Amino acid sequence: MEHKLPVLPYKLNELEPYISQKTLEFHYGKHHQAYINNLNNLIKGTAFENASLDDIVKNSEGGIFNNGAQTYNHTFYFEALKPNGGGEPKGKLKEALLSTFGSFEAFKDEFAKAGATLFGSGWAWLAIDAGGKLVIMKTSNAGNPLRDGFKPILTMDVWEHAYYLDTQNARPKYIENFWNVINWDIVEKRFEA
Template structure:
C-alpha cells in the first residue's frame, strides 16, 4: 500500500495571515510530502509494507518510525485548522478541560508553555489517557503519544519549518497565533 499526501481541508490562502500560503506550500507541499515519499521508499520489502500509520508508530523504529510518525503527526496537525473555526471547546471536552486543567484559559497557558519550552524540534500534544483524563505531553522530533498508549486530541508542531517563514525565531508568537486557527469542533470529534 502506497501512502499519499492528504489534501488540506482548506485552500492555501485560507489560513492567512496566521499561516501564510508560502508556509503551507513548504510545510505541507514539501516537508509533509517528503515524509510520505521517504516512508514509501523505506517500507518496501519490510513487514511494514502494508501496515497502517498507527501500526508503524507503535512498532517501527529508525527511519520507518520517524517518517511514518511525521506523516501521521502532520496530517493530524493540519486537519485541526479551519478558515472559520469554532473558537472554544464545548460539551464533554470543555467539561474535561475544566476538570483536568481548571479552566480553558489555564489549559491554553499550560499547552502554550509546553510548546514554547520544548527544546529543539517536536510536538506539544493534548492527549487522553485510558481513563478519559486529559494531559499535555511534549514529544521530541517525530514522537507521537500513540506509542505510549495515549489518544491524541490536539497537537502543535514546533519544528521550525512550521513557523519560520512567517514568524522567524519567534516561536511564542506562532503559538499564540495558533489558537486563532484551531477548530474545536474538529478537536471535540477526536475526544
C-alpha cells in the same frame, strides 16, 4: 499500502494572516510530502509494507518510525486547522478541559508553555491517558503519544519549518497565532471517538 498526501480541507491561503500560504506551500507541500515519499520508499519489502500508519507509529523503529510518525503527526496537525477557527470547544471536551485544568485559559497557558519550552524540534499534544484523563505532553522530533498508550486529540507542530517563514525565530508568536486556526469540531470528534 501506499501512503498519500491528504487533501487539505481548506485552500493554502485561507489560514492567513495566522499561517501564510508560503508556509503551507513549504510545510505541507514539501516537508509533509517528503515524509510520505520517504516512508513509502522505506517500507517496501518490510513487515510494514501493508501496515496502517497507526501500526507503523506504534511498532516501527529508525527511519520507518521517523518518517511514519512525521507523516501521522503532520496529517493530524493539518486536519485540525481551519479558517476562522479558534474560540473554545463545546460540550464534553470543554467539560473535560475545565475539570482537568480549571479553566480554558489555564489549559491554553499550559499547552502554550509545553510548545514554548520544548527544546529543539517536536510537538505539543493534548491527549487522553488510559484512564480517560486529559494530559498535555511534549515530544521531541517525531515523537507521538501513541507509542506510550495515549490517544492524541490535538497537536501543535513546533518544528521551525512550521513557523519560520511567518514569525522567524519567534515561536511564542506562532503559538499565539495557532489559537486562531484550531478546528475544535475535529478535536471534539477525536475526543468523543
